[in-house]
Amino acid sequence: KAGVTQTPRYLIKTRGQQVTLSCSPISGHRSVSWYQQTPGQGLQFLFEYFSETQRNKGNFPGRFSGRQFSNSRSEMNVSTLELGDSALYLCASSLTSGNDDTQYFGPGTRLTVL
Amino acid sequence: EDQVTQSPEALRLQEGESSSLNCSYTVSGLRGLFWYRQDPGKGPEFLFTLYSAGEEKEKERLKATLTKKESFLHITAPKPEDSATYLCAVRAAYSGAGSYQLTFGKGTKLSVIP
Numbered sequence: 292k293a294g295v296t297q298t299p300r301y302l303i304k305t306r307g308q309q310v311t312l313s314c315s316p317i318s319g320h321r322s323v324s325w326y327q328q329t330p331g332q333g334l335q336f337l338f339e340y341f342s343e344t345q346r347n348k349g350n351f352p353g354r355f356s357g358r359q360f361s362n363s364r365s366e367m368n369v370s371t372l373e374l375g376d377s378a379l380y381l382c383a384s385s386l387t388s389g390n391d392d393t394q395y396f397g398p399g400t401r402l403t404v405l
Numbered sequence: 406e407d408q409v410t411q412s413p414e415a416l417r418l419q420e421g422e423s424s425s426l427n428c429s430y431t432v433s434g435l436r437g438l439f440w441y442r443q444d445p446g447k448g449p450e451f452l453f454t455l456y457s458a459g460e461e462k463e464k465e466r467l468k469a470t471l472t473k474k475e476s477f478l479h480i481t482a483p484k485p486e487d488s489a490t491y492l493c494a495v496r497a498a499y500s501g502a503g504s505y506q507l508t509f510g511k512g513t514k515l516s517v518i519p
Contacts, residue, residue, distance in 0.1 A: 396448035
């Protein structure tokens with residue numbers, strides 16, 4: 292079974308621009324979560340989607356948004372980029388069925404804001 | 406607020422020198438404690454899930470244990486390929502109905518020297 296895929300893998304943007312990151316979950320997984328990873332803060336929860344609905348949101352400004360499509364693929368958007376948004380953005384998918392609640396992570400998108 | 410603290414931040418071991426990594430947590434109602442391994446430039450790779458105090462799980466040279474306040478990842482006779490950052494995460498009962506949000510520690514960077 293193919294794992295979680297994320298595109299693009301690397302991205303360089305300048306302050307003030309916006310960016311869209313994409314995530315395709317493992318086939319059959321309906322829940323997608325997004326995390327931001329930085330050296331100082333570690334992994335921090337951004338938001339979670341299930342069946343096209345945002346089920347939970349972390350403590351991030353409104354510049355961070357996301358959505359999920361009917362095929363469970365998800366996108367996250369960051370508007371008005373700031374230098375501090377430079378990070379590894381990780382997507383994770385879960386089966387959300389029965390007792391299997393393991394989150395499986397993709398390789399991440401490395402975003403650099405100049 | 407959920408808190409996860411991992412220690413030590415970094416650990417250097419000689420090949421074959423067994424040791425343990427610690428994960429202390431504070432959470433209102435634990436719905437799962439997760440261990441992941443992360444290699445540089447990659448997403449976290451799932452290792453174990455533990456649900457209740459006293460539970461233990463093993464995989465090759467790794468063994469994870471859980472008490473009501475902490476979890477240990479024991480590494481027996483490590484090899485250089487075990488070098489990675491090991492992450493601990495908890496899922497809280499109040500995350501919301503069906504929510505799969507994880508709260509992560511900052512990780513322990515393990516280096517195994519040949």
